[in-house]
Amino acid sequence: MSLVVKNLACGYGDRVVISNINLVVEAGEIVCILGPNGVGKTTFFKTIQGFLSPKDGEVLLDGEAIRAWDKKRLARALAYVPQTHSPPFPYKVRDVVVMGRTAHLNMFSVPGKEDYRLGEEIMEKLGIAHLVNKIYSQISGGERQMVLIARALVQQPKLLMMDEPTSNLDFGNQVKVLQQIINLSRENIGIIMTTHFPDHAFLCSTKVALFERDNRFTYGTAEEVVTEESLKAAYSVNVKMTEVENRHGVKLKICTPMLD
16 A cells, blocks of 8 residues: 655644645655654644645545545554553553454444454564553553554554654663564555654665755655754754664664754
8 A cells, every 4th residue: 555645735724834745655665754843743644644634735545535534444544653642441451452453343343352363463473462461551661652553553554653653762662663663664564653863764764754844845765865964954953974884784874963
């Protein structure tokens, strides 16, 4: 499944927040969304998910405009992983994961054995099967993030949208979540993720969309978009780009802010 954003303008009421947004996400691609707070990234995400109607332009899934889709159909194609989630009741992890099956159930149906089997299979694949009977609110932040990814995957989507998936995680858990994101893309799932870490663009993304103030927008490869000049323009800080080599001999760029 491919997502095509064509000349998109997003906003609230009569106010347009961003406009002229064009990008494509193909199956197996990771598109990293960068940009400072307040430039419209959340508004963009809400529009893609169908919570806001486009002010102009189109959002197409496999060539069909999603504005005509109902919520259940959209949820079967596109899943969302939020930054955080605090359920009001002390659900077990297995129940939080299976909540993602709602898109495939009728109004008065409840999850069945097959739904739970699928949930457990996905948890096993993500390496969190040991959490199945634990209380979701009592596990660590990194574990919660993996549970939310599992909940999204039981929707069996073709496209995954992730809002700062490594926020509030320690260094080790950030790496684990990023590795799982890369693994999911290798299974032909298209992924759009927002992040405040430009390094993530070089670590795992196929393409980068940089949102800036004054409705400026750049889209392309990490090498094209993430530069010392573009980061300074977007975040108003001086940045030094350096290269490191991983254990496979592949060179990666890292971004270091230069303090005065």
